[in-house]
Amino acid sequence: MEIYTPFGASWISFLATVSFCLLILLHAYRVVTTKPPIPDDVPWVGRDPSKWFGQARARLASFRRMPEWLFEGYQKYRSKPFAISDPSGKPVIILPRSDIKWLLDFPDDIISTIELHYEVLAGAYAFTDSEMVKEPFQNHVIHRSLSRRVNGLTEEIWDEITAAIDESWGIDTEHWKDVHVYNTMMFTISRVSNRVFVGLPLCRKEEFLRPMRAFAQGVMFVAGLLHFVPSFLKPIIGHVLAIPNHFFYYRGARYTVPIIKERLANTERKEKDPSFRYRAPNDYITWHIQLARAEGRHQELAVDRIARRIMPINFAAIHTTTFVIVNALFDILCSPPIAVEAMPESNATERKEGVLCSRSAIAKLTFADSCIRESMRVSNFMTRELERKVIKKDGVRHPGGWVAPYGAVLAVDGHSIHHDPSIQGENAGEFDALRFHRSTEPIEQRDNALDKVLKRRQVGMVTTSDSFLAFGHGRHACPGRFFVAYELKLLLAYIAMHYEMEPPTERPKNTWFGTSVLPPMDATIRVRRRNDESRL
């Protein structure tokens, strides 16, 4: 007998559809009724608990109202924590600057960055292998090796900048050319980063770089969409959404796997036969192999494992650095001429020292250092910093007496701290290219070399503090920043030495999107290669 169902299909599909609808309803009910992990003593900004569906409404509003909420919370609560809704659906407790030490003093098994990344970046799916985020050996390699090895890499960095900028901005000294700043910087940064991760010639191969860039976007796509998927569907939808990321990995692995195999074989042969003439290149692959061997982490020596680890490193490096240099270029070019004049300081250094890639020559790029740090302060693309998740089962007690429960997300409002005149000084909301450089001046007049070095270090681009949080702060502060400092200072120097630039009439606007502030992605500038006579 034919049984009628509303869908004209069998009982099985009817039951499956009804169960699915019930699960969705159950999920919606849980979303509306579950109490967020925010203690009652912590006040909310941007959420009216008296309204129906207050949490869901605040979540939606958080896409566009984040800047005003951060401003309101910072003004109103200054030295007290407050809670704020988030586009991800998980509210965040924003701690005041005075709580930074308290937050950073907790060990990782009580308040964790890894667990936070695992949740926020959909670590179970987006990176193709959950181990990439759960057990981030690649971060350990970068922490241990990059800052120590970067000095030996300056010539490579300079060489790659030269090749990438000459190719993307051109070498025509006659005609002006419109260049797309975001695209050409993305091109340059992905090449320079991969010069340090995988070396030549792979770092110049677009067929390899394209999947590296696409993977980073893919991670953000999967993580962003999964925030809107009910938990019971995540294991299915998460894996489906991550399919392109697997594809990007395999596209990249076609090139990295043979290099890794050869590197492993040579390393082994050298160990067995010291007379074998082999010097491993100075890049991420070598550092990874050496550290895994030194620490007896045999599973990290699997070829596939090493190839996979190169993906999250690219994720951490490419877009972040591109955003920073795009902002820095527009901030410099669209501010009073002093900023632009500051850039060619590199010429004097270069003339004196021949090439600009010694450690001492880079240390002299103090104007460039100040310009980039100032741009990272005022135009930072991240608004929340030091995001951590409470993973102690019974939570952590705040000095204010309340308890942040298991699962609560804690963070600091870096945006407001970076724009606060009582912390940053006059015109805190404006780009002042030499703000940090000037702050070393009184000591320079006294001409005490040691004081000068110490003072410069305090305001140097890689120095984090509770008032400069663009690279985070504490033991999880970005370990890539030492490389970034070399890379971006040399890039600015190269551009200033070799190109005339016509600034846009006004600074193209950055765009708030949820908790991020994106740099201008469509803006162009006009450039012309200097001929030798016109070089400053």
Ligand code: HEM
């Ligand atoms: C201008 C570019 C960059 C910016 C603004 C930036 C910013 C950050 C920030 C804010 C954090 C979190 C710090 C914290 O929670 O306290 C971080 C972590 C990290 N960054 Fe960067 N980053 C940049 C470039 C890089 C590069 C080039 C690399 C690799 C070569 C890198 C590797 C990492 C790693 C491995 C971590 C995790 C550290 C840990 O959890 O211990 N970053 N970065």
